[in-house]
Amino acid sequence: MTSASAQRVTAGRRPGGARGVTLVELLVVAAILSVVSAMLVFTWIGLSNSFASTTRSSDARDFARQAASRMERELRDAEAQLTTGHYMGLPAVLWASANQITFVTTFNDVGNDVPEANPLAVMYYVDKGTLYMKRDANDDGRWDSAKARALVPYVVNGSVGASGATPVFSYTYIGDDGTFVTARPTDDAASLSAYERGRIVSVTFTLLVDLNPGHSPTHMTLTSTAQLRNQRQL
């Protein structure tokens, strides 16, 4: 090796003897980092989605269960207005159709331990995939606010079922001959008759809730039957 070439070689080295990286090395490193980064990102996204999905389905379950529990307890408490009120003279259940029920109840009314406490109207209905509730707290025959309270989103009763839809409510009442009759309305165009509503002893509701909205459909079925305690002495 000549002195000049020895100097070039020496000049190509980093202090301390470290060599620089070649383009190939750089590309290899970049490729490996890309793969690792991609793995990390996809893993992260997967985990995030899984987390979001779990949270979402958990929330959906919670919402549905809370709403079902509330609805069940309110239905249990349904009682007709006997002495006063806008709905006096009507049965405890004011409207009973496939996806809507309206009734008067004292549940959760302030001071409902006093016998004179008047039951108030409440309505549960499913519209465009959401279960809503309305109240008539001042008993004037009008719902308190134009805006209903959304209780459960992603209700898919309207799109699941053998006949294209699953009605939310079905009703059991005492028929003319004293036997139990179960009515399963299929739409909301009409309600059970006042006679039938006055003899309802239990209401069964079925909520189908999408646990993974916006993705491949996965729904849970929540069903419960509320016995109307004030009707059981019929």
Place this chain on the structure above:
Amino acid sequence: MTRGQRQCGSSLILLLGIMAALTILAFTLVVVLANAQKNTARERAQAKSFHVAEAALDAAMANISLKWPGPTATPEPFPTATFQQEFKPDSGESAEYPGPAGADVPDVAVTYFDDFDTNGDGLINAEDEHYGYDANGNDRMFIVAQGGVLKRASRVQALVQRGYFEPQVPSSNVLVSDGDLLNSGGGGGVMPKVTIEDPGPLTNGEVAVDVLGDVEGYYDGLVDDAIDTQFGTGPDEHNSPNSLDEVFPPSAREAIISYAKRVGRYFDEENASPGKSPFETALASPQSKYGDGGPGLRGLTVVKQTAADDYNLGGNLFLNSENDPGILMLQGPIDFSIHGTAQFYGLLYLEEATISAGTLSIHGALFSTTDIDFRGTLNLMYNYMALAGLTSEPWGSTVSMVPNTWRELQPK
């Protein structure tokens, strides 16, 4: 420092970062799932507490139906400990209805208050409860029951009313049988065997004997002349007798049976004591109407038995009295006889059951779907007071919920 030395530890940092992220995700998922589990447990406890409260309400209704706390009555406290025993787990099992702080039985609290502002505060509510009885005597009271399971509680309230039962027993028939009337003992015994002890407002000929079947044996003189005998004057001769269904309609019998079921005086194979027949269970039942632990056939007693058996009761047995008559209904192939100076006051109804020779004296009426044989010293005496007393007898009360008064309250 070489490149290897400079990069040493970077993988560890990367790994730590990934593990930290995974740990956070896993932890969050665990929290979410644990929360869901907790919600489920809470809902279960809530549902159980509601069922305990509902059961307590029903038990309270049964309790005061036995002893209605009227204006002058001593309030009957709710048997809390007895009720809680129903929820006690078997040895070695975990409590299905654990009370607060993990007790093995749920919390139960029941109060009564009148539907009347007894304390004058302008409100009818549980503040009136300390009176604990039907102060205004209108046979209506509120019951409030609260049940507690773990940290959840439910409280329900209902207005209940007392109802009275009035059995529809015909009061002018001393003997009705859809079978034959026999008196097959040797010589017939001391005649007549069917007499009038207390005619009440009825005059001669208004007390009736209706027999659908034949009259056989020593029938002559069997029935007192003052009684209208709807079976003619000889064997196989009939005089338009009424059937049992006409005299004592099935609906009236069903009402009595239904009432007996409600007040625990109905005995069949299903509720018979172990090793005992329904008849034996009824006989040994401590809860006679008088609560004196006497023979359980007193007061209102309905026995339905499918197995054929003979029961021969001996001794000086007194079932009921003229002032406190009873109804004894025996259904099924029961052969029943009483020996000694036995007395029965009220209505003895036999459906497929038979009464055999004995020394029983029946003061009231005897109705049967089958043959009746008066051989021996069986005596039947029409007693208006005993029969009329059946409809005015304080049979105890049934308590039912007044519709539209059941409410679920905020627990206290």
